[in-house]
Amino acid sequence: MVTTRGAKRRRGLAAAALLLPCALAGCGGSQNALAPHSHPATDIANLFWVMMAVAFGGLALVTGLLVLAWFRRGRRGVTADTDPDDPHPGEKPSLFVVVGMGVVFPLAVVAALFIVSNGAIINVTQAPAASSTDLTVQAIGHQWYWEFRYPGTKAVTADELHIPVGTRVNLVAKTADVIHSFWVPELNRKIDTIPRQENRILLYANKPGVYRGQCAEYCGLQHAHMGMLVFAEPKAQFEAWLKRQSRPAATSGTPLEQRGRRVFENGPCASCHTIRGTTASGYVGPDLTHLASRTTLGGVTIPNRPDYLARWIVDSQHFKPGNEMPDLQLSHTQLRALVAYLGSLK
Amino acid sequence: MATAVYEERLERMWQSRPGVLGWLMTTDHKRIGLLYFWTTLVLFAAGGAEALIMRTQLAQPNQHVVGPSTYDQLFTMHGITMIFFFIIPMTTGAFGNYLLPLMLGARDMAFPRMNALSYWVFLASGIFIYTSLFLGIAPNAGWFDYVPLANSTFDPGHAIDFYGLGIIFNGISSSLTAANFIVTILKMRAPGMSFNRMPLFCFAFLAASWGLLFALPSLTADTIFLFLDRNVGTHFFDVAKGGSVLLWQHLFWIFGHPEVYILIVPAFGIATEIIPAFTQRRVVAFPLVAVAELLVVFIGFGVWAHHMFATGMPTVTVVFFAAATAVVVIPSTIQVFAWCMTFVTGNARFKTPLLFIAGFIFMFVAGGLTGIMFLAVPFDQQVTDTYFIVAHFHYIIFGAAVFPIFGGMYFWFPKVTGKLYFELPGQISFWIIFVGTNLLFFPMHIVGLEGMTRRVYTYPAGLGWGPSNLAETIGAYITTVGIVVLLGNLVVSYIRGLPAGPDPWHGATLEWTIPSPPPEYNFAVIPKVSSAYANWDHADRMEDRRKLAESVMVLEEGHEQPVSSPVDGWWAEIVEMPHDSPWPILLALAMALVFVLLLVHLWAGAVFGLSAVALALLGWHGEEPQEA
Numbered sequence: 001m002v003t004t005r006g007a008k009r010r011r012g013l014a015a016a017a018l019l020l021p022c023a024l025a026g027c028g029g030s031q032n033a034l035a036p037h038s039h040p041a042t043d044i045a046n047l048f049w050v051m052m053a054v055a056f057g058g059l060a061l062v063t064g065l066l067v068l069a070w071f072r073r074g075r076r077g078v079t080a081d082t083d084p085d086d087p088h089p090g091e092k093p094s095l096f097v098v099v100g101m102g103v104v105f106p107l108a109v110v111a112a113l114f115i116v117s118n119g120a121i122i123n124v125t126q127a128p129a130a131s132s133t134d135l136t137v138q139a140i141g142h143q144w145y146w147e148f149r150y151p152g153t154k155a156v157t158a159d160e161l162h163i164p165v166g167t168r169v170n171l172v173a174k175t176a177d178v179i180h181s182f183w184v185p186e187l188n189r190k191i192d193t194i195p196r197q198e199n200r201i202l203l204y205a206n207k208p209g210v211y212r213g214q215c216a217e218y219c220g221l222q223h224a225h226m227g228m229l230v231f232a233e234p235k236a237q238f239e240a241w242l243k244r245q246s247r248p249a250a251t252s253g254t255p256l257e258q259r260g261r262r263v264f265e266n267g268p269c270a271s272c273h274t275i276r277g278t279t280a281s282g283y284v285g286p287d288l289t290h291l292a293s294r295t296t297l298g299g300v301t302i303p304n305r306p307d308y309l310a311r312w313i314v315d316s317q318h319f320k321p322g323n324e325m326p327d328l329q330l331s332h333t334q335l336r337a338l339v340a341y342l343g344s345l346k
Numbered sequence: 347m348a349t350a351v352y353e354e355r356l357e358r359m360w361q362s363r364p365g366v367l368g369w370l371m372t373t374d375h376k377r378i379g380l381l382y383f384w385t386t387l388v389l390f391a392a393g394g395a396e397a398l399i400m401r402t403q404l405a406q407p408n409q410h411v412v413g414p415s416t417y418d419q420l421f422t423m424h425g426i427t428m429i430f431f432f433i434i435p436m437t438t439g440a441f442g443n444y445l446l447p448l449m450l451g452a453r454d455m456a457f458p459r460m461n462a463l464s465y466w467v468f469l470a471s472g473i474f475i476y477t478s479l480f481l482g483i484a485p486n487a488g489w490f491d492y493v494p495l496a497n498s499t500f501d502p503g504h505a506i507d508f509y510g511l512g513i514i515f516n517g518i519s520s521s522l523t524a525a526n527f528i529v530t531i532l533k534m535r536a537p538g539m540s541f542n543r544m545p546l547f548c549f550a551f552l553a554a555s556w557g558l559l560f561a562l563p564s565l566t567a568d569t570i571f572l573f574l575d576r577n578v579g580t581h582f583f584d585v586a587k588g589g590s591v592l593l594w595q596h597l598f599w600i601f602g603h604p605e606v607y608i609l610i611v612p613a614f615g616i617a618t619e620i621i622p623a624f625t626q627r628r629v630v631a632f633p634l635v636a637v638a639e640l641l642v643v644f645i646g647f648g649v650w651a652h653h654m655f656a657t658g659m660p661t662v663t664v665v666f667f668a669a670a671t672a673v674v675v676i677p678s679t680i681q682v683f684a685w686c687m688t689f690v691t692g693n694a695r696f697k698t699p700l701l702f703i704a705g706f707i708f709m710f711v712a713g714g715l716t717g718i719m720f721l722a723v724p725f726d727q728q729v730t731d732t733y734f735i736v737a738h739f740h741y742i743i744f745g746a747a748v749f750p751i752f753g754g755m756y757f758w759f760p761k762v763t764g765k766l767y768f769e770l771p772g773q774i775s776f777w778i779i780f781v782g783t784n785l786l787f788f789p790m791h792i793v794g795l796e797g798m799t800r801r802v803y804t805y806p807a808g809l810g811w812g813p814s815n816l817a818e819t820i821g822a823y824i825t826t827v828g829i830v831v832l833l834g835n836l837v838v839s840y841i842r843g844l845p846a847g848p849d850p851w852h853g854a855t856l857e858w859t860i861p862s863p864p865p866e867y868n869f870a871v872i873p874k875v876s877s878a879y880a881n882w883d884h885a886d887r888m889e890d891r892r893k894l895a896e897s898v899m900v901l902e903e904g905h906e907q908p909v910s911s912p913v914d915g916w917w918a919e920i921v922e923m924p925h926d927s928p929w930p931i932l933l934a935l936a937m938a939l940v941f942v943l944l945l946v947h948l949w950a951g952a953v954f955g956l957s958a959v960a961l962a963l964l965g966w967h968g969e970e971p972q973e974a
Contacts, residue, residue, distance in 0.1 A: 031797030031809055033728055044728045048795070051722065055715035062686055062711045066704050069625075069689035073696060090691030094630040094684075102634075102683040103676055110672040110718065117722030118665050125724040126661055143500075178495040179591065181656060181731060185797050189727035192657045194592065195494060196585040199658035212809070216656075216731040216799045218488050220495055221414045224802035322414055 029212030029229045029300075033185040037211060037232075038204045040124045040188045047121060054109065061101075125189050127200040133170035137161065137203070141173070141180030141193040141215065144222035144323060145286050145299045154276065155245035158286030160294050162231045164238040169203040178220065184213030184230050192217055205232030212300065221322035227300030241293075244346070248277025249289045253344050260341025263334050272325070275345070284324060292345045298323070310339045349894050353870050355902040360453070360867035362926055371926040373458035374866055378465050379444030380762075385469055386436040387833075392476070393427035394829070396420045398822055401786075405819035407807035417803035418486040419505075423479055425489030426509070429609065430516050431472050433747050437612035438523050438558075439468065441754055442551050444762065446527065448857035448864060449545050449619075451536025451873045451880075453907045456529040459927050459966065460522050466934030468519040474941060475512035478505060485509035488801060490602060491572075493583040493594045498576040504945060506576060510569040511941050517562045518937070524558035527551055535910050536856070537917040539875040545855045546629060546878070549636045550615025557608045557643040565601035568594060577947065592657060599650035607646040609743060610710075611639055613750035614681060617703045620750075620757050621685055623853040624700035625692025628879050631684045638677035638684075645674045655726045664723050671721040678714055682707060697851075698772030702753030705780045709745020713738055716791070731801075734794030740787045752779065752832060759836060760850045764862040765843030771835040778828030785821030789814035854879040859887055872899040872908055875915075927969060933962035 036042040130136070138149040139161065148161045163169050173182045175193035183190035184203070191201045205211065215226035233241065253261070261278065264270060270280035276289040294304050301319050302308045311318070313335060316325045330338065362368040362377060369377060400420050403411040412420065443461065447454055455461045478484040483505045487496040496506045531552045535544065571582035572594070581587035583594050618629055629635055651659065651667040685707055694700065716738040720726040729735060759767050793814040798805060805811055849858040856873055857864070858881045871894040874886040881887070893899050901908070905923045910916060940955035 033732075033795050033797060040724070041728075044724050047722060047725055048719070048728075051719050051725070055719070058715050059708070059711055062682060063708060065686040065690055066707060069686075069692075069694045069704075070696060072690065073694045088628060090687070091630060094687035094691055097687050098631045098634060098680060098683045102680040106675055106679040110675055110721065113718070113722055114669065114672050117724055118668050121722070121724045122661065122665070125727065127658075178500055179492055183731075183799070185728065189724055190656050190731070191727075194657055197658060212797070214797070214799055218492070218495070218731075218801040220500065221418065223799075224414065224804050227806075 181217035260337035382439030419484040462930035471515035478508035546618035561604040568597035627692030642677035699757035706749035713741025732794035737790030760846030767839040775832035782824030929966035
């Protein structure tokens with residue numbers, strides 16, 4: 001009796017958890033421009049703190065003048081038409097303030113800011129010389145997910161980008177459809193993906209971790225769910241990961257997984273998705289060759305767990321209304337096999 | 347004795363027809379100004395409602411108040427509405443129309459029928475574009491409508507065509523208004539009002555009108571290209587056929603950045619009239635401020651690409667536009683300190699209009715300081731397209747354009763209605779709006795730096811964005827309450843307010859020399875002007891009264907108005923002004939017909955519609971001046 005009720009409650013909780021947003025369900029990564037984890041992002045954040053301090057100073061100055069006027073309100077004898085000897089009281093000192101504070105001072109501040117930011121800091125945030133980088137990664141924006149390719153290898157993945165820590169990565173940003181913008185604020189500034197154009201930025205992480213990013217240019221219905229995660233890993237770990245990703249999917253597996261593979265290859269999945277090493281070679285949706293090595297699904301919308309994956313397959317429109325994947329009509333056994341198969345794609 | 351006779355004769359000469367027909371056919375700048383006012387107020391309510399729905403959706407993470415499709419239409423329509431259908435028509439259409447001739451000492455705009463046409467075209471374009479929302483197919487690619495997202499592959503259907511045609515249609519209205527204002531300001535000033543004796547308000551509207559006239563063609567070309575790409579099969583923005591998607595962005599922002607100044611410079615003009623009235627002091631550094639108003643629009647044409655720093659332009663281009671952005675700061679700082687020093691050296695009376703102007707200065711400086719940050723290219727590239735930028739431009743557009751509009755509504759309320767507003771509820775409305783907007787927009791800076799991108803219909807929990815968003819939503823509702831108090835106060839004041847008399851504030855400019863509300867002919871005698879603060883020149887005003895009694899400069903023989911030389915304001919000639927006319931509204935209807943037929947691809951029908959336009963123009967030009 002007690003156990004049944006407990007199980008029921010657990011099922012209820014699990015169902016409720018399925019409706020939960022990603023970060024609550026533990027997708028990881030933060031996306032804070034003021035919590036930098038690289039040289040460029042640190043420079044930008046420091047620049048901001050300085051600018052903010054100066055800006056608050058400027059705002060305080062102007063507010064102070066308005067407050068001063070409040071305290072001087074209601075003085076007598078200061079009307080334009082009552083004092084013919086001095087019709088414009090305080091005009092001369094005011095002119096000094098207007099020219100000094102309105103021209104000279106802002107020119108100096110703006111010039112200093114211009115030199116520091118666009119003379120110095122810009123060098124770290126602009127596209128790096130390709131020769132100065134040790135690895136090239138392509139980020140290709142799609143409505144609505146990120147595809148990542150590692151030129152020179154066969155590795156293709158989606159939404160989750162792995163890079164070696166402490167390594168200068170040449171990130172090439174491209175698009176398969178509309179304009180997106182690649183942005184991982186804790187690592188560097190953003191760069192738009194423009195059709196037929198290859199934009200580049202430096203990607204660098206100075207300590208291992210998971211950094212969240214998101215498409216920053218409005219790109220249609222599911223612009224809000226076009227997140228990504230950057231995993232910065234020690235070099236050896238990264239290389240092992242890249243080697244695994246370059247391989248085709250394993251063909252052996254349990255009978256259930258084999259059945260799942262047939263469902264994938266013969267069903268609607270294969271018309272949009274590729275799994276290298278199988279007959280599935282669609283290109284509308286992301287490459288799923290090593291789906292099980294990912295931690296999240298659907299543009300970092302939900303965690304990559306069997307329960308979420310099953311729900312995604314039959315009802316992705318619930319999590320991401322308007323996305324390109326139709327809700328699939330699969331029997332319970334087909335779904336179970338498919339989830340088992342996808343779960344085996346490490 | 348004689349005075350009353352002349353006034354009666356003028357009254358007969360200038361009055362519009364009675365009833366609804368009088369409003370439909372009117373060419374009176376004051377009536378047209380009021381039509382603009384009521385129409386833009388309705389559209390402001392629509393744009394505000396859209397904002398409230400969005401804020402409700404974003405109050406907490408992962409909400410489902412509206413879905414993504416609706417949300418995308420809401421933010422697109424909110425942007426289009428507030429920019430093209432509220433602020434521009436409110437400042438130029440309502441304030442400019444009503445006040446410019448009064449400040450210049452004129453009896454009407456230079457082209458009264460064209461002025462009426464501007465309004466009817468504006469109204470028709472508003473109805474046109476809002477039809478899409480009621481059909482559920484409103485534009486949904488953002489107000490800057492980037493391609494390829496807005497091309498027919500990614501956005502089939504009529505949504506974007508409503509945008510393109512609606513913008514072109516609305517642009518016709520704005521261009522007509524701008525041309526009309528420029529000629530009015532240059533030619534219709536009262537004889538004697540040389541350029542240096544023109545109120546700063548008029549400098550601001552001159553600057554904004556030049557801006558509109560030169561900026562709009564770029565947008566019009568852009569939207570025509572888009573319409574052709576979508577419907578005729580051209581390839582302006584089609585990269586596969588050698589087109590360019592960045593062409594759209596360049597042409598858009600060549601319009602889009604001057605547009606920002608077109609929105610706020612008229613508001614500066616409003617501020618520069620309210621400040622002297624409530625400090626009883628002329629604006630400090632008058633010539634500098636006048637030049638700064640013109641300069642800010644001029645330099646504003648050279649900074650457009652700073653909206654595109656993340657598109658991967660060459661570094662040298664980026665740095666050039668960053669430098670231009672640095673220069674555009676200076677005209678604004680000149681004005682800010684001139685306003686502040688006028689506050690300090692004058693005798694400030696913090697009545698509601700001046701409170702709104704003080705609030706405006708605070709908001710404008712706050713938004714301007716974050717604006718300066720964008721000349722730091724790396725920082726711009728970090729925060730562009732996040733809520734930080736949303737915070738910045740709302741401080742500018744709400745703070746620097748809408749605050750002066752509210753202040754101006756209070757300030758000129760006695761002039762337009764002849765009644766005084768209630769001061770205490772006025773001040774309360776200011777404080778509610780001031781607190782509300784800061785609560786609404788300030789946390790957007792924080793949440794933007796924390797990584798929240800703009801134009802997202804929802805956001806995940808766990809990134810720490812919830813509390814800021816909740817504060818913003820509460821701020822949005824507080825602001826709404828403040829605006830309701832403001833409008834309610836004006837309505838009650840209209841019914842119960844005390845008579846205002848011609849000049850309740852001891853205002854500085856010519857509109858305060860005439861009765862409230864102004865007679866249809868504005869000035870019984872063409873006023874003498876010897877400074878930019880004409881109402882404070884008592885000798886001149888005495889002389890006007892003497893002249894009226896002697897029937898000098900009254901021009902009561904016909905529907906007449908003097909025209910002056912553009913710079914020195916020397917008397918040039920007397921022109922006969924057109925009277926009420928049915929042609930403006932008919933021409934606007936014919937134009938609306940063309941746009942609707944283009945929308946539904948009835949090309950032959952559109953040609954037929956063009957012939958209706960031609961007929962209306964024939965009728966317009968065949969109209970004989972009315973006999974006195």
